[in-house]
Amino acid sequence: MAVFTPIELKDISHWIAKDFKIGQASEIRGIHGGIENSNFFLDTMQDGKKQEYVLTIFERLSAQQLPYYLELMRHLANKGIPVPKPIENHKGEILFSLKGKPAAIVSKLPGLSRLKPEVKHCSMVGEMLAKMHLAGKDFSKTQENLRSLGWWQKTIPLITPHLNAAQKDLLIHELAIQEAFFSSAAYDMIPQGASHCDLFRDNVLFDPRGLADSSQDQLGGFFDFYFAGTDKWLFDLAVTANDWCLADNKQDLDPARLDALMQAYQSVRPLTSEEQASWPLMLRAAALRFWVSRLWDFYLPRDAQMLTPHDPTHFEHILLSRRSL
Numbered sequence: 001m002a003v004f005t006p007i008e009l010k011d012i013s014h015w016i017a018k019d020f021k022i023g024q025a026s027e028i029r030g031i032h033g034g035i036e037n038s039n040f041f042l043d044t045m046q047d048g049k050k051q052e053y054v055l056t057i058f059e060r061l062s063a064q065q066l067p068y069y070l071e072l073m074r075h076l077a078n079k080g081i082p083v084p085k086p087i088e089n090h091k092g093e094i095l096f097s098l099k100g101k102p103a104a105i106v107s108k109l110p111g112l113s114r115l116k117p118e119v120k121h122c123s124m125v126g127e128m129l130a131k132m133h134l135a136g137k138d139f140s141k142t143q144e145n146l147r148s149l150g151w152w153q154k155t156i157p158l159i160t161p162h163l164n165a166a167q168k169d170l171l172i173h174e175l176a177i178q179e180a181f182f183s184s185a186a187y188d189m190i191p192q193g194a195s196h197c198d199l200f201r202d203n204v205l206f207d208p209r210g211l212a213d214s215s216q217d218q219l220g221g222f223f224d225f226y227f228a229g230t231d232k233w234l235f236d237l238a239v240t241a242n243d244w245c246l247a248d249n250k251q252d253l254d255p256a257r258l259d260a261l262m263q264a265y266q267s268v269r270p271l272t273s274e275e276q277a278s279w280p281l282m283l284r285a286a287a288l289r290f291w292v293s294r295l296w297d298f299y300l301p302r303d304a305q306m307l308t309p310h311d312p313t314h315f316e317h318i319l320l321s322r323r324s325l
């Protein structure tokens with residue numbers, strides 16, 4: 001995150017005590033990392049025990065869009081997928097208003113991110129991603145991925161004035177390829193459902209089981225569902241592969257990590273023939289998605305405390321690498 005909307009303990013103490021069954025708020029701390037929302041670790045004291053939550057103030061998403069994400073998390077958590085569970089108030093509501101903006105409180109997951117994943121981390125993530133896709137099959141709400149083709153088409157003209165000729169050509173050419181892919185019969189046949197769409201290494205936690213080395217790591221959970229949407233499951237897998245399965249040069253795919261991710265995913269949900277055929281183009285779609293959003297954040301930034309924009313060049317290189325496959 002970043003903190004776009006500062007919150008202090010005095011702003012929420014009375015509200016927490018009055019509206020929830022989570023005890024008394026005892027501490028609130030702004031969280032570094034992340035770029036979309038204002039996030040805080042919120043501690044409470046309940047029956048003499050410290051409880052930990054995450055309070056999020058949504059900076060871009062509207063109160064109309066948010067029920068999809070929060071209900072999805074509740075649905076998945078109820079099905080045993082390790083994701084943050086939204087906390088209800090006395091009326092059973094999970095979406096609130098704080099400082100005039102939508103807000104939610106969710107459970108804090110255990111663990112830490114592994115930013116240098118080994119093969120076994122890719123494997124755990126692949127398996128849980130496929131389980132999550134299947135667990136979302138009977139989720140009744142649908143909402144498009146708000147960072148998909150329509151958003152790329154709208155956003156690319158805003159960022160091209162900032163780019164050099166080669167970058168502009170690359171962006172415009174790849175957009176045309178993706179427009180053709182998205183309107184193809186093969187694309188139409190790829191299965192879809194609730195997808196995370198941003199399952200980067202920093203959105204997954206591992207429970208280190210008390211050991212300093214990572215060999216005993218267990219999956220702690222997936223979080224940050226605020227880019228989720230009803231999308232092709234293969235897109236979700238491609239987003240994941242582009243971040244988790246990088247070789248040492250940080251742009252090409254590492255065969256061992258990729259193989260681990262794909263094998264584990266397919267041990268739960270084998271890919272259809274259309275998905276297999278579409279994989280190279282889907283990897284490119286996933287690279288384009290994040291190149292565009294990082295360029296947008298970089299050239300059209302918002303005011304915030306603690307905001308560190310992500311490097312757009314990283315995804316330019318990834319896109320070039322996937323195009324050469």
Ligand SMILES: Nc1ncnc2c1ncn2[C@@H]1O[C@H](COP(=O)(O)OP(=O)(O)O)[C@@H](O)[C@H]1O
Pocket residue numbers: 001002031032033034035036037038039054084106107108109110202203223224226
């Ligand atoms: N439910 C959660 N459990 C544990 N840590 C969390 C949780 N939600 C967020 N965090 C922490 O907050 C940081 C920023 O959250 P993130 O969702 O990535 O921000 P943003 O909403 O801006 O994308 C994460 O890197 C993680 O450390």
Ligand SMILES: N[C@@H](CCOP(=O)(O)O)C(=O)O
Pocket residue numbers: 001033034035036198200202203224290293294310
């Ligand atoms: N994962 C995306 C953008 C969102 O970042 P997050 O840290 O808020 O999850 C990227 O790396 O560009």
